[in-house]
Amino acid sequence: MKNWHFLILGLFAVSALTFVGCDDDEDTISTVNFEEEIYNLTTDNLGPIEVELAITPPASRDSEIEIEITGADAGVAFTTDPAISGNTVLVPVNSGDNSVSFTFTPIASGIEGELTANLSLANAGDGLTTGLTIESVITVVNVGENLPLVEEFSGCQEDPQQPIPEGWTEAVIQQNGEGSATWACGDENFLGSAAVQVNAFVPGSSDNMNSEVWLVTPRLNLTDATNPVLSFDVDRRFAPTADFPYPEGPYDVLISTDYTVSVENATWQRFEAGHAAMTANDPGADDLTNTGDLDLSAFNGEVIAIAFVYRAGAPASFDATILRVGNVSVTDN
Numbered sequence: 340m341k342n343w344h345f346l347i348l349g350l351f352a353v354s355a356l357t358f359v360g361c362d363d364d365e366d367t368i369s370t371v372n373f374e375e376e377i378y379n380l381t382t383d384n385l386g387p388i389e390v391e392l393a394i395t396p397p398a399s400r401d402s403e404i405e406i407e408i409t410g411a412d413a414g415v416a417f418t419t420d421p422a423i424s425g426n427t428v429l430v431p432v433n434s435g436d437n438s439v440s441f442t443f444t445p446i447a448s449g450i451e452g453e454l455t456a457n458l459s460l461a462n463a464g465d466g467l468t469t470g471l472t473i474e475s476v477i478t479v480v481n482v483g484e485n486l487p488l489v490e491e492f493s494g495c496q497e498d499p500q501q502p503i504p505e506g507w508t509e510a511v512i513q514q515n516g517e518g519s520a521t522w523a524c525g526d527e528n529f530l531g532s533a534a535v536q537v538n539a540f541v542p543g544s545s546d547n548m549n550s551e552v553w554l555v556t557p558r559l560n561l562t563d564a565t566n567p568v569l570s571f572d573v574d575r576r577f578a579p580t581a582d583f584p585y586p587e588g589p590y591d592v593l594i595s596t597d598y599t600v601s602v603e604n605a606t607w608q609r610f611e612a613g614h615a616a617m618t619a620n621d622p623g624a625d626d627l628t629n630t631g632d633l634d635l636s637a638f639n640g641e642v643i644a645i646a647f648v649y650r651a652g653a654p655a656s657f658d659a660t661i662l663r664v665g666n667v668s669v670t671d672n
Contacts, residue, residue, distance in 0.1 A: 367396065367399040367466065368399075368466060368467065368468050369394045369395060369396055369397065369398050369399065369466060369467050369468070370394070370395050370467075370468055370469070370470040371392055371393070371394055371404055371460060371463050371467050371468070371469055371470060372392065372393050372395075372460075372469075372470035372471060372472040372473070373390070373391075373392060373393075373458070373460070373472045373473070373474070373475040374390075374391035374392065374393050374438070375390075375391065375475060376472060376474070376475050376476070377475070377476050377478070378390070378443075378475070378476070378477040378478070379478050379480075380445065380477070380478070380479045380480070381479070381480045381481075381482045382445075382447050382450060382479065382480065382481045382482055382483070383482050383483075383484075383485055383560065385445055385447055385479070386444075387442045387443065387444040388442070388443045388444070388445075388477060389440050389441075389442055390406075390440055390441055390442070390443055390458065390475065390477075391438055391439075391440045392404060392430065392438060392439050392440065392460075393437070393438050394432065394436055394437050394438055394439065394467070395437070395470075396437075397435050397436060397437040398432050398433065398434055398435060398436045398437075398466060398467065399434060399466050400434050400465060400466045401431075401432065401433055401434050402431075402432040402463075402464035402465045402466050402467050403429050403430060403431050403432055403464040404429070404430045404432060404439065404460065404462070404463055404464060404467065405427055405428075405429055405430075405460075405461045405462035405463075405464070406427065406428040406429075406430060406441065406458055406459070406460065406461065407426050407427055407458070407459045407461040408423060408426055408427075408428065408443075408456055408457070408458055409426055409456075409457045409459075410455050410456050410457045411454050411455065411456040412449065413426070415446065415449040416445065416446055416449035416450055416454050416456075417443055417444060417445050417446055417449070417454070417456060418444045418446065419441055419442060419443055419444070420441060420442040420444070421441060427461065428441055432464065432467065443456070443477060445477075445479045447481065448506070450479055450481040450599075451481070451599035451600045451601075452480075452481055452597075452599040453478065453479065453480050453481065454477075454478070454479040454481075455476065455477070455478050456476070456477040456478075457474070457476055458474065458475040458476065458477065459473060459474050459475075460473040460474070481558065481599070482558075482560050482562070482642060483557065483558035483559050483560035483642040483643075484506070484557045484558065484559055484560060485560050486559065486560070486561070486564060486567065486669055486670055486671045487668065487669060487670040487671070488556065488557070488559055488667070488668065488669040488670075489667075489668050489670075490504055490507070490556075490666075490667045490668075491533055491665070491666055492504065492524070492533045492534060492535050492665055492666075493533055495524035495525070495527070495533055495535070496527070496533065499524045500524075502522050502523050502524045502535045503522060503535075503554070506556075506557040507554065507555060507556060507557060508553075508554075508555040508600075508602070509521070509522050509552065509553070509554060509555075510552065510553040510554075510555055510602040510603075510646075511551075511552050511553075512551035512552065512553065512602075512603070513548070513549060513550055513551045514548075514550060514552075515539060515541075515546055515548040515549065515550045515651075515653060515654050516544075516546035516547075516548045516654075517539075517541045517544050517546050517654045519538075519539045519540070519541050519550070519654055519659075520537060520539040520550030520551070520552045520649070520651060521537065521552065522535050522536070522537050522552065522554050523535065523536060523537065523538075524536075525663050525665070529625070530574070530625065530627045530663065530665075531627065532572060532627055532665050532666065533665055533666075534572060534574070534627055534663045534664060534665030534666075535554065535663070535664055535665070536574075536661060536662060536663040536664070537552055537554075537649045537661070537662050538576075538659065538660075538661040538662075539649075539651040539654050539659040540651075540654055540659035540660075540661075541654035541659075544653075544654040546653055546654050547653040548653055548654075549584050549585070549650070549651065549652055549653060550649075550650065550651045550654075550659070551585070551648070551649070551650045551651075552648075552649050553593075553602060553646045553647065553648050553649075554646065554647045554649075554664065555598070555602060555644055555645070555646045555647075556644055556645045556646075556667065556669070557644070558598065558599070558642050558643070558644050559642065559643050559644065559645070559669055560642050561635070561638050561639055561640065561641050561642065561643060561671075562640055562641070562642065564635075564636075564639050564640075564671045565636075565639070565671060566634075566636055566671060566672045567635040567636060567638065567639065567669060567670070567671050567672075568632035568633060568634060568635055568669070568670060568671075568672055569610075569612075569613065569630075569632075569633045569635050569645065569667075569668070569669050570629060570630050570631060570632050570633060570666070570667075570668045571613075571629070571630055571647075571664055571665065571666060571667040571668065572627045572628065572629050572630075572663075572664065572665035572666040573616060573617050573620050573627070573628065573629075573630060573662075573663065573664055573665075574620060574625060574626055574627040574628070574661075574662075574663040575589075575590055575617060575620050575622050575660060575661065575662055575663075576622060576624075576625060576660060576661035576662075576663070577622055577660040577661060578622045578623075578660070579652070579658050579660060580652070580658050583652060583658050584652050584658070585650040587650065588650070589649070589650050589651065589658075589660050589662070590614070590617045590618075590648065590649060590650070590662055591609060591614055591617075591646075591647075591648035591650075592609070592610045592613030592614050592616075592617065592645065592646070592647060592648070593607040593608065593609055593610060593645070593646040593648055594607065594608055594610045594638065594643050594644070594645055594646075595607045595608075595643065595644050595646070596638065596641045596642065596643055598643075598644040602646065605644075607646065610633070610645070612633040612634060613630070613633055613645075616630035616631075616633065617662075622660070627663055627665060629666065632672070635669070645667075645669070647662070647664050649662045
């Protein structure tokens with residue numbers, strides 16, 4: 340009989356120990372911290388960032404961590420995995436995890452010079468608490484594209500409806516009532532080479548609104564350049580009238596050192612060598628010709644953007660000329 344009593348008491352003791360052990364495990368609270376407080380990236384070496392979170396001791400149960408991201412526009416300047424909702428990323432935690440992470444992927448086209456994303460540990464779920472490192476900062480500096488830039492507008496062969504190359508921008512400063520001042524693919528068979536062109540003239544139109552539209556290169560990194568040069572094919576067709584409405588003239592080549600996304604918020608200056616090369620082209624003939632190398636060394640050490648500018652009088656007048664641009668090249672010789 341005593342043996343049965345000892346057996347029953349022994350089983351009870353083991354059960355009690357097991358029960359107490361499970362309770363101790365469930366009561367464990369783990370501390371969550373960012374592994375890194377600062378992430379610095381530049382757009383010439385852009386890629387996803389793995390944001391790591393340390394969990395000490397390992398998580399005792401399944402849970403989640405809530406990360407809040409402010410200071411940058413989700414979907415425009417960056418994406419995350421798991422996907423962000425509003426300003427919040429929910430990072431799942433599995434029992435036994437001693438670290439978790441989420442992916443932050445910058446979008447180069449949405450970075451206006453510099454992106455700063457502020458990350459904070461907004462909430463730690465069941466079985467977790469926040470530690471001392473509850474904030475982190477991701478900074479991405481858009482340093483522009485490295486040279487060379489070579490754009491032959493060959494995309495027009497693939498899709499004539501998409502004349503603007505990736506990374507380039509069409510900026511409409513003023514549009515006429517016909518909506519005709521837009522860059523389009525030129526006729527390669529007619530011109531002898533691929534090019535884009537703009538021609539605001541609309542026969543029979545009674546619209547009297549003027550037009551101005553720019554074609555802007557990506558930002559170009561000249562910080563390590565020694566002898567950068569620009570060359571491009573150009574054809575200007577038809578001369579403006581004596582009372583042309585724009586005192587700057589119908590064509591221009593402008594350069595900015597502070598352009599990011601909005602041309603109107605940047606400072607631009609005429610690139611005299613480019614403007615002179617355009618002006619030298621014969622407006623009386625369809626002759627797409629190359630400018631030769633135009634010296635950009637005055638911009639050494641800068642990040643620049645180049646704008647090819649078209650201006651026109653109202654579509655009903657012959658102040659709407661034609662501008663064609665092709666084979667744009669910026670190299671360091």
